[in-house]
Amino acid sequence: MTGGKIGNVDLVKQLNGAAVYRFIDQQGPISRIQIADVSRLAPASVTKITRQLLERGLIKEVAQQASTGGRRAISLTTECAPFHTLAVRLGRHFIELSLYDLSSASLAEHGETFHYQDQAQLVKGLIDIISQFIDTHQHAIKELIAISVVMPGLVDPDSGVVEYMPNINIQQLALADTLRDEFGVQTFVGNDIRGQALAEHYFGASQAYYDSMLVSVHHGTGAGIIVNGQIFLGHNRNVGELGHVQIDPLGKKCQCGNFGCLETVASNEAIIEHAQQLLAQGTQAV
Numbered sequence: 081m082t083g084g085k086i087g088n089v090d091l092v093k094q095l096n097g098a099a100v101y102r103f104i105d106q107q108g109p110i111s112r113i114q115i116a117d118v119s120r121l122a123p124a125s126v127t128k129i130t131r132q133l134l135e136r137g138l139i140k141e142v143a144q145q146a147s148t149g150g151r152r153a154i155s156l157t158t159e160c161a162p163f164h165t166l167a168v169r170l171g172r173h174f175i176e177l178s179l180y181d182l183s184s185a186s187l188a189e190h191g192e193t194f195h196y197q198d199q200a201q202l203v204k205g206l207i208d209i210i211s212q213f214i215d216t217h218q219h220a221i222k223e224l225i226a227i228s229v230v231m232p233g234l235v236d237p238d239s240g241v242v243e244y245m246p247n248i249n250i251q252q253l254a255l256a257d258t259l260r261d262e263f264g265v266q267t268f269v270g271n272d273i274r275g276q277a278l279a280e281h282y283f284g285a286s287q288a289y290y291d292s293m294l295v296s297v298h299h300g301t302g303a304g305i306i307v308n309g310q311i312f313l314g315h316n317r318n319v320g321e322l323g324h325v326q327i328d329p330l331g332k333k334c335q336c337g338n339f340g341c342l343e344t345v346a347s348n349e350a351i352i353e354h355a356q357q358l359l360a361q362g363t364q365a366v
């Protein structure tokens with residue numbers, strides 16, 4: 081029985097390759113010997129990994145560094161322009177799409193209203209909109225390597241299965257597999273608020289911190305929690321679902337079926353409704 085050992089070896093190779101690429105991306109231009117120092121990988125392993133990355137076109141060699149006594153080291157940096165990713169943000173009544181290269185530069189954006197009543201409409205509409213976006217911007221896409229989708233609800237980010245959405249009934253929707261089969265590229269699906277928290281951690285206000293929390297008030301109320309630089313999911317992947325914490329047992333009925341959820345007072349619709357009520361009371365008083 082060697083299946084587990086083979087799988088572990090393959091996983092280690094993938095992790096080492098990802099680590100080397102990350103060092104080049106974040107610290108490049110950087111030499112192979114410097115990568116070996118910071119990654120603690122053997123120089124021979126770094127040479128093999130960087131050769132594979134060069135053959136794939138993911139990195140490139142640039143100007144040589146100054147000599148420190150031996151042969152001058154050649155620096156490596158990432159090759160971003162030829163590779164593209166498509167990011168999709170799916171809301172309750174809208175959809176936004178953005179095309180990026182690997183440097184995170186935005187190349188094209190599109191947004192439109194998107195109404196769907198059930199799981200079948202969601203999948204069909206999503207595929208149609210993504211297909212149209214890709215066709216429209218085909219001239220700008222050299223190689224599409226990944227699609228990511230963030231959406232409200234409970235999502236297993238490892239499998240890309242949507243387990244719950246707040247606005248329609250979902251039956252274990254294997255959305256990542258469906259989109260991967262349709263478009264032939266690696267696809268990732270996750271919760272939208274956790275995606276925002278990760279974006280802030282990597283590129284925004286919290287990138288200097290290992291632990292942070294992002295709270296979003298929109299159609300609902302939710303939070304994305306970063307612990308030690310990693311998104312915190314919890315056992316049932318429902319950590320951060322603040323909107324459905326009951327704060328008033330005698331409060332308004334929530335769309336989840338419960339009464340007095342935080343979402344019934346802290347959401348766009350609830351805030352607007354409360355403001356309108358106060359304005360109406362003020363008008364009547366006058």
